[in-house]
Amino acid sequence: MSSTQIPVIETQTERTDLPLVVMPTVIPTMLEPLTACLPTLRDLARVRLHTDTTYDEETIVERMQGADAMIDIGLHISDHLLDQLADHVRCFAFGGTGVASFINLDRTRELGIRVCNVVHYGNHAVAEHAFGLIMELTKHVGRLDREMREGQWAGMDGLDLYDRTIGLAGFGGIGQTMACIARGFGMHILVWNSHLHTDQAAQFDAQPVDDLGDLFEQSDVVSLHLPLTQATAGMVTAKQLDRLRPGSIIINTARAEVISPGALLTRLQRGDILAGLDVFDREPLPADDPLRQVPNLVMTPHVAWRSDGANRNLTKQIMQSLAAFYRGERMNVVA
Template sequence: MIIERNMERTDLPLVVIPACFPSMVPYLERSLDEIAAKARVRMHTDMTLDLDEILNRLAGADVAMTTGIHFTNDILDRLVPTLRCITFGGTGIANFVDIDHAHDLGLMLCNAVHYGDNAVAEHTIALLFEITHKAGRLDVRTRAEGWPGSDITEIGGLTMGLIGFGGIGHRVAELAHGLGMNLTVWARHPDDETLQQLGARRASSIDDVFATADVVSPHLALNDATRGIITASHLDLLRPGSIFLNTARAELVAPGALEQRLRKGDIFAGLDVFSPEPLPADAPLRDCPNTVLTPHVAWRSGKALAGIVQQNVRSVIAFLDGGSYNVV
């Protein structure tokens, strides 16, 4: 379905939402009148990732409001000079757009920040619970087998090792602390006062985290400095029975390093992010029994979706007014 506002006003700039997740539709639809006070608006309510279709839908657009669309440099080249601004429904826009190339083309890029800190942190802990307490898997087995036996692992007393201590990492630390976990944190710019309040130990290095923690969870933005920052050598430091969680970005881990470590069969992983996405049908991770996999949904709570839309709309309005908001 296509929803439009002001399309007869060809004197106004055109804002296009070329695709969106179904759960985002009501939040976006409620925002259209606000944008329509300054522009024409066309919203496509389905979620397509076909780049030819995206290109057709964005023809003539001045602003693109996007979520989950990977823009190739060729697509950007073909959309400019009409397209002047892209808003992205998330923080990690570098995973979807070549930022340097977009800036070379004169495009303004805007993202959304801290909208899903709590949602992602809760999902991180949910993955940890599923690995240690197996509630979902035991539900499936109980229905199919009648009364399967299984041991569980208590979380209290385990050490949670965090790599990165921004909004999400901080919230994970709070939740883990509340569960009685010990905390070890490595960050480039640690908040020592907060670490002290949570009783967290400041790690000397990433190696330190992997060598001492029972559970390791990275919470870093993806950029040139962090891509592949977790290496096979780091993962080899994990002790048998350790758990690796990733709700940040798969590209923080060197390609193939996690799969290689998981093949040893002595650690567990809870993953919500992959490279590429969607996870291919023949991806080795699908056949790893010591994993819990979810399809990049940690950010998709109602509160988080509302926050994304609110910030993206604010970015669009600022751009149309000649200003800026959340510019990358």
């Protein structure tokens, strides 16, 4: 192998009778847990893991030649790429929950291609990251560290979370984990969810709110934990964002598409609220995106779901969903 070649991890290479599963691009920290789960597909499928990161569609198509299934963690499948793979790929196994952001599910249904996701793999990882954004916006630790290294000592005041109100839009596994953390800070908790039962909220000392706009108006911090579906796309409107009080905070570690296009940027440009974002309409975020120029904003590159525990959970589910596919069973099937 030449110095320019990228190592490839392969299993059961002699079993040419078995279908081929390919992961054409990888996040490096995923390699160890993925490799540990490879025995799950023994005698069911060969596996080929490429050990570098690429988003080049031409390279993806080349690496996917002959593949019956694809493992996808973080790669957006354009309709153009999907059409090039559709003649031989029968299953996409995604390492995430909101796969509608990554592939055209209506198109995969038309093509008869199975799409699998993973569920509840990173509730704690995402909730902890959301609170990391909240803490940076209220305690400024990262900013103060940078100023200290530049020789400054003036510092700045922080904001207390104690006795303030957090509004959780969405109350699944992540939202409930957020409620547990918020209780530890002594926060009041409001919850809006499309199918919320009062007794469920009561388990977390949370107060249910019937109207999403009321949640925005009554909260000091609003954190979005809505899945992306046809019903939730654009659910958060400019009108609701207008109801955020000056000085309040909005956090999105869910999906950018649950907010009406352009509405959050317009609200932030007024300069009277703060925001922490881990998800964006276009990913990777273009260098000229106007969000990069918003001063009252903390951004991270869609990494809330990435932690050691979440990596282990999602890679295990990926392999289990593929094993189910080859056994003629169903697991985590979304299309």
